[in-house]
Amino acid sequence: MKSKIESLQVLRAFAAVFVVVNHLWGEYDTTITQSLGLNIIGNFGVDAFFILSGFIMCYKTREDSRLGLSTGIDFIKKRIERIYPIFLIILIPFMLLYLKQTHPARIYEIIGNIFLLPSFTSNPSYHMLIGPSWSLVYEMFFYIIYAVVMMLVRNKKQLVIFSVGFLVLMVVTIDAFSLRGPELGASNFSYMIGDPLMINFAMGCLYAQCFNKLHQVKISIPLATIMILAFFILGMWLNEKGIARFVSFGLPAMAIVIIFSLMDASGSRSYRLLVYLGNASYSIYITHFFTQVCALILFSHMNINHDLYGIIFSMVSVIAACLFYSLIEKRIILAFQKRSLHQRVPKDVIQ
Secondary structure (H helix, E strand, O other): OOHHHHHHHHHHHHHHHHHHHHHHHHOOOOHHHHHHOOOOHHHHHHHHHHHHHHHHHHHOOOOOOOOOHHHHHHHHHHHHHHHHHHHHHHHHHHHHHHHHHOOOOOHHHHHHHHOOOOEOOOOOOOOOOOHHHHHHHHHHHHHHHHHHHHHHOOOHHHHHHHHHHHHHHHHHHHHHOOOOOOOOOOOEHHHHOOOOHHHHHHHHHHHHHHHHHHOOOOEOHHHHHHHHHHHHHHHHHHHHOOOOHHHHHHHHHHHHHHHHHOEOOOOOHHHHHHHHHHHOHHHHHHHHHHHHHHHHHHHOOOOOOHHHHHHHHHHHHHHHHHHHHHHHHHHHHHHHHHHHHOOOOOOOOOO
16 A cells, blocks of 8 residues: 555544544533534544545546446445445444334334435434444445446546536535435435535545645655644634534545645554554444443443543543454455455456
8 A cells, every 4th residue: 555545544543533532522511622622523534534535436446447337336346345244233233222122113214224325205213323324324325426427437537527526516506406405413315415525525536636646745744743733723713613514624624635645654653553543444433333322321320520431431432443443344354355356357447
């Protein structure tokens, strides 16, 4: 893996930890959480994740790829293999609890949770059983758009133009004609298609097209750190002033993605640890809901300082997720990779 892409794993680490801290610590109204903005940093992390998704998907699409039906199918297949096995493992206990507590069980809600589908009827009772998985619904929607366009165009340039154009036009049209529905826990289709968060994927795709022209540019880690902190503080300040999320979080997150992508690599232990956490970011993101639920149960029977609670359970959540990544997620990834080696795959298929 190139160091510049590896540096983006460091950003993934921060983004995932931000979400964990937001949910396990920032949701409590304390002096520390308010002063540090821990109640909103998870939003910054999600914006960064969406931009990174657009960037990585476009970056990994080869310039000489022969696009078409088979390539698009292969692309979405690989995305499903990457997302669903881990997600379904985490979903099982929450689905069993749902079936035990809900009578009668709503079939559409069961199917929607299994396949990461939003509500198409604006049903206020519809929700994702794993809270953070709403973002996976957005991710899968973007992947489907990207795959469909991939099936219809001839080359990568057209793929980027039409994917970005569709996303931007969709959001602008829905908002311009006031067609966006209620948010409903961010799992409502009529809300999602007009959500400016979808434009984050488009920004990532556009930057991927520019990245190859900037590959000689390198930013030292000290300078990059200062720049990243400046954009992060700017975003937090803009959000505090009530500026729209796309401007307060989306654009600063885009700037931060660019800086990370151009940042020098390092062989230090702290850097390698951050890269590891970035590799484990999906596990950190999706499993922390377990810790959140368990912590709420324990906290309801204990009198503990909210800040101490937040620190302890945030650390426990990240450590547990790393174990899950090393023992389960990595093995599942390796299993799919081994299976792919035994199949005939066209040379220019997306990896």
